[in-house]
Amino acid sequence: TYFGDKLGVDLSIAAIVAFGVRIFNNLGAIRRHYL
Numbered sequence: 001t002y003f004g005d006k007l008g009v010d011l012s013i014a015a016i017v018a019f020g021v022r023i024f025n026n027l028g029a030i031r032r033h034y035l
Helices: 002-034
Strands: none
Touching: none
């Protein structure tokens, strides 16, 4: 269905964004730790 596809796309984008934010936060924490 159209809404099913839209929901799937929104979920995948949300997952990618959340994953990117987590990696970014981890890199920031690592940099603070070593610098």
